[in-house]
Amino acid sequence: MYNGDEKLVIAVDLGTTNSGISFAHLQPGAAPRVRSVTRWPGQEDAAGDSKIPTLVRYKEGKPIAFGADAVDDPDVEGGPVSYLASWFKLHLHPSTMRSSSNIAVPPLPPKITLKQVYADFLSFIFKHAVEFFTTSAHDGERIWSRLNNTVVIILATPNGWDSYQQGFLHDAIVVAGVLPQGFEPDRLQFVTEAEASVHYALEHTRGGEWLTAGAHFAVLDAGGSTVDTTVYRCVSTTPKVVLEEVTGSECVQAGSVFVNRDAERLLKLKLANSKFNDSAFISAMLDVFERKTKRRFDGSDEASVIAFGRMQDNDPSCDISRGRLTMTSDEVKLAFQNSLADIMDSCARIIERSPKVCDTVLLVGGYSDSAYLRATLREKFAIRGIQFITADDSTKKAAAEGATSWYTKQLVQARAVRAHFGISLNEFFRDSKRSLKLESERPEAKYIAADGKPKIGPILSIVAKKHEVISVESRKTFKYAHHFASKPDIEEMRNCSMTIFAFDADTPPDWVYVRHSETKSLSPGVRRVCEIVCDLSTMYDGFKSEVNPKGQEYWTIEYEFEVSFGTNSLQAEVQWKVNNVYKKSPLQAIPGSFV
Numbered sequence: 001m002y003n004g005d006e007k008l009v010i011a012v013d014l015g016t017t018n019s020g021i022s023f024a025h026l027q028p029g030a031a032p033r034v035r036s037v038t039r040w041p042g043q044e045d046a047a048g049d050s051k052i053p054t055l056v057r058y059k060e061g062k063p064i065a066f067g068a069d070a071v072d073d074p075d076v077e078g079g080p081v082s083y084l085a086s087w088f089k090l091h092l093h094p095s096t097m098r099s100s101s102n103i104a105v106p107p108l109p110p111k112i113t114l115k116q117v118y119a120d121f122l123s124f125i126f127k128h129a130v131e132f133f134t135t136s137a138h139d140g141e142r143i144w145s146r147l148n149n150t151v152v153i154i155l156a157t158p159n160g161w162d163s164y165q166q167g168f169l170h171d172a173i174v175v176a177g178v179l180p181q182g183f184e185p186d187r188l189q190f191v192t193e194a195e196a197s198v199h200y201a202l203e204h205t206r207g208g209e210w211l212t213a214g215a216h217f218a219v220l221d222a223g224g225s226t227v228d229t230t231v232y233r234c235v236s237t238t239p240k241v242v243l244e245e246v247t248g249s250e251c252v253q254a255g256s257v258f259v260n261r262d263a264e265r266l267l268k269l270k271l272a273n274s275k276f277n278d279s280a281f282i283s284a285m286l287d288v289f290e291r292k293t294k295r296r297f298d299g300s301d302e303a304s305v306i307a308f309g310r311m312q313d314n315d316p317s318c319d320i321s322r323g324r325l326t327m328t329s330d331e332v333k334l335a336f337q338n339s340l341a342d343i344m345d346s347c348a349r350i351i352e353r354s355p356k357v358c359d360t361v362l363l364v365g366g367y368s369d370s371a372y373l374r375a376t377l378r379e380k381f382a383i384r385g386i387q388f389i390t391a392d393d394s395t396k397k398a399a400a401e402g403a404t405s406w407y408t409k410q411l412v413q414a415r416a417v418r419a420h421f422g423i424s425l426n427e428f429f430r431d432s433k434r435s436l437k438l439e440s441e442r443p444e445a446k447y448i449a450a451d452g453k454p455k456i457g458p459i460l461s462i463v464a465k466k467h468e469v470i471s472v473e474s475r476k477t478f479k480y481a482h483h484f485a486s487k488p489d490i491e492e493m494r495n496c497s498m499t500i501f502a503f504d505a506d507t508p509p510d511w512v513y514v515r516h517s518e519t520k521s522l523s524p525g526v527r528r529v530c531e532i533v534c535d536l537s538t539m540y541d542g543f544k545s546e547v548n549p550k551g552q553e554y555w556t557i558e559y560e561f562e563v564s565f566g567t568n569s570l571q572a573e574v575q576w577k578v579n580n581v582y583k584k585s586p587l588q589a590i591p592g593s594f595v
Helices: 088-092 095-101 114-136 140-147 163-175 193-203 256-270 279-296 329-353 371-380 398-409 433-441 537-542
Strands: 007-014 018-026 055-059 062-066 082-086 152-157 188-192 216-222 227-236 242-245 250-252 304-307 324-327 358-364 387-390 412-416 420-428 446-448 454-464 469-471 476-484 496-503 526-534 544-547 553-564 571-578 581-586 588-591
Touching: 007 114, 007 140, 007 193, 007 398, 018 114, 018 398, 055 114, 062 114, 088 114, 114 140, 114 163, 152 163, 152 193, 152 398, 163 188, 163 526, 188 193, 188 398, 193 216, 193 227, 193 358, 193 398, 216 329, 227 329, 250 329, 256 279, 256 329, 279 304, 279 329, 329 371, 358 371, 371 387, 433 454, 454 476, 537 553, 537 571, 537 581
Parallel strands: 007 152, 152 188, 216 358, 242 412, 358 387
Antiparallel strands: 007 018, 055 062, 055 082, 216 227, 227 242, 227 250, 304 324, 412 469, 420 454, 420 496, 446 454, 476 553, 496 526, 526 588, 544 553, 553 571, 571 581
């Protein structure tokens, strides 16, 4: 039963190839019921399908069609040219993910920014979700009129996304008009697609047959662009299911669009000397490959037939007869080869990191419809005795429904950090091996602070280690003591900040910046996650006057940052003491790429 205030929750899974929206009208004392939007413009023949193609067509700088309606090119000879925005989610992936895939990301339409594409698409699907709710829910118009100013939006994002992508989506939601400028922070929430999917999967599989306290299991969410894998430990099953991540999740850019990419390369090679090596023919072939071949192919020796053309379309030299292209089993396997290799490696890595045997993997996401993907996983991990359970319905977006369930159930109570997180710190110089090592590397980094004590830095001080499991309730506390030779002006205290850095590899460097870098270039592999900013002017009276060993006066102020790394979005507070009483204030986290 739901025990909070009456609320409308809308969850969005904006995927690379398809998107979906689910919602729930939460009422005190009633069991939450999750529903999906199953009616989209241009998809009247696919009633009940909750997926809408993630497409926007532009003409003269304005959106003219969305989803299925955007597929067909409406251009007429001599008229304005239209441009299709597709796979635009790939533009938002972190640079480390983009560089690993070598995929040619379709360019955005001329003079259209990525944020505008996101805003236009989000605006469109949100308006139709509201229309669906108001016309299909009992008393929907009145409910929407009563609750629209407090509606909560949940966005499902890949495991590999962090605060930069969340900040981008925050702005896009405002530009789209989904939420107003300056909305209350709790009205927009983020959940990883994998965590949303585990909520969906446990509702759509017979978890009671295998889920027991202490069991370790994985969820593999195979989507359009990314394949996310997370391993969980079941802490308890009664009175409610409670889960914990046991190691950092995996996220590889090996989704179904990469099978399409390699299939296109294969077709162009196969048809190199044929009249059918034409963009229109290849596009028609890829459409059939996407809808039928990719899903049905199971790895057997049987050939696959792609019916793309007319009876008079023939070319025996490349296996085309009566508008039908025949592909051998080995040819189709080549289209899957790179994607499956990355998925197998990613799945093996996380299973090997699990502290206990992981004997069940739940498969969700549109790509998990592939019979060949499922067969390859079962063959690869058969020796480990792992069972693979398909928990998805091909007409649904698991992450969208799961994100709505996540809001009320919150099954996951501890999460594993995917990278090392740290802050820039000037350490006290001590007569230790570490301090002497740092001094030998950069003697110029050692200095005497205002309090008269030797320090060295800036050092990358790791505060959350890669794969460390952190409870959603716990927080990391950073104690700061700033020393000034003279008392700062109060205005200088209004915009104080602390940068959170991340390092994705296994062994982080000691130094934040490259040596002798005038522009403060970060050490290789170090990246800015966000800047935590706050107004410290309210604690100005907390400055203390002290005297260093040389008899010089200096000023000190002490405060603490509290940062939560166990939540899906980074949260922070600053606290300080006044007359032995702690005071707290929330902080704003500005994504690193926006600073």
